Amino acid sequence: MFEQLKEKPADKILALAQAYREDPRADKIDLGVGVYKTPEGVTPIMRAVKAAERQLWEVETTKAYTALTGDPAFLDAMVGLVLGEALARDQVSAIATPGGTGAVRQAFDLIRMVNPGARVFVSDPTWPNHLSILAHMGIEVVMYRYFDAETVGVDFSGMMADLDGLRAGDVVLLHGCCHNPTGANLNMTEWQAVVDLLNAKGALPMIDIAYQGFGDGLEADAAAVRYVAVNCPETLIAASCSKNFGIYRERTGILMAVAQDRALQRVAQGNLAYLNRQNYSFPPDHGARLVSMVLTDDALRADWQAELEEVRLGMLRLREQLAGELRRLSGSDRFGFIAQHRGMFSRLGATPEQVERLRAEHGIYMIGDSRINIAGLNETTVPVLARAMIDVGI
Numbered sequence: 001m002f003e004q005l006k007e008k009p010a011d012k013i014l015a016l017a018q019a020y021r022e023d024p025r026a027d028k029i030d031l032g033v034g035v036y037k038t039p040e041g042v043t044p045i046m047r048a049v050k051a052a053e054r055q056l057w058e059v060e061t062t063k064a065y066t067a068l069t070g071d072p073a074f075l076d077a078m079v080g081l082v083l084g085e086a087l088a089r090d091q092v093s094a095i096a097t098p099g100g101t102g103a104v105r106q107a108f109d110l111i112r113m114v115n116p117g118a119r120v121f122v123s124d125p126t127w128p129n130h131l132s133i134l135a136h137m138g139i140e141v142v143m144y145r146y147f148d149a150e151t152v153g154v155d156f157s158g159m160m161a162d163l164d165g166l167r168a169g170d171v172v173l174l175h176g177c178c179h180n181p182t183g184a185n186l187n188m189t190e191w192q193a194v195v196d197l198l199n200a201k202g203a204l205p206m207i208d209i210a211y212q213g214f215g216d217g218l219e220a221d222a223a224a225v226r227y228v229a230v231n232c233p234e235t236l237i238a239a240s241c242s243k244n245f246g247i248y249r250e251r252t253g254i255l256m257a258v259a260q261d262r263a264l265q266r267v268a269q270g271n272l273a274y275l276n277r278q279n280y281s282f283p284p285d286h287g288a289r290l291v292s293m294v295l296t297d298d299a300l301r302a303d304w305q306a307e308l309e310e311v312r313l314g315m316l317r318l319r320e321q322l323a324g325e326l327r328r329l330s331g332s333d334r335f336g337f338i339a340q341h342r343g344m345f346s347r348l349g350a351t352p353e354q355v356e357r358l359r360a361e362h363g364i365y366m367i368g369d370s371r372i373n374i375a376g377l378n379e380t381t382v383p384v385l386a387r388a389m390i391d392v393g394i
């Protein structure tokens, strides 16, 4: 049977990481993989997470299975973190999933189960895994315009024009905050217009939120998701705990299905549990338990929020520094977008040739579409990147 298998192309981001590791240059800079790093280049375990882990070691007495939907305390805590007080708890179905990717996959599974003909509209560009999972599942994809290479911001009129092609039952995938890979985001007025259009078309919003707390703060980053969930009849929300709790390898995420109609919510809950059962049965628990411990203990939560805020402000300072350095070197404001973008990423708008020159001539590694991980920089490397960008003609 295996002779039928075809070689799969290597994941581009992981291949880049490999090339970086093999580069002997001491002053190389890694702006590739999407993992938060301190200025010293380490991905730390957050203080509150470590403290919760120590407590857990003391108090955990069994490794017996949790519920099929995951630990209810985790679900409640995460529904609270993402949706706040926007909805009643009995309007939200939820399952714990292996990471945000697991939540995305389960959401697509639910969509396919309910409406095999549904098309999923995704932003151009989007996180490549959205596209590869959709292709793997045989779900039809429609790209909507999102990024304006000219302004290096959102092409909102193009986006709305493309969403005008929606049919009832189609799904629109939106990034809740900190768009990956561009860093360019909708403002609240634009979100409202999108919601009005989706409701007029009878389309379902699916929101992927993987960076809550990395943009404008925990509450501000959730404002759009909450607006959509309150104002659409139904909403799917895939949230990841990988970045904001720094627990990447623990595989912790949640899929929420919001329904204004409580009877539908109950059916949705049963179907989400069913999907967990079919795909992996019980979801992983360790990371989920740490998250619920941190969120429900006042002291741990305060410490976590303080550390997350340090992370967020550190990345904003790097954005300001890079934009300022480029303003000085280029004598123009054309790089102001770097300070406007939010989250861990910015797309610089460079050509593949320029990206390749940055790697070959300057040892600076970024994704081929010129996405940089801001957290890969520090105060010392920002001027190096700025000079190299000017040198290759960006």
Ligand code: PMP
Pocket: 034, 098, 099, 100, 101, 102, 104, 127, 175, 180, 208, 209, 210, 240, 241, 242, 248, 252, 253
């Ligand atoms: N969605 C987006 C847009 C992401 O960038 C990521 C992380 N790269 C995820 C979902 C899911 O991440 P994870 O499965 O590691 O939680």
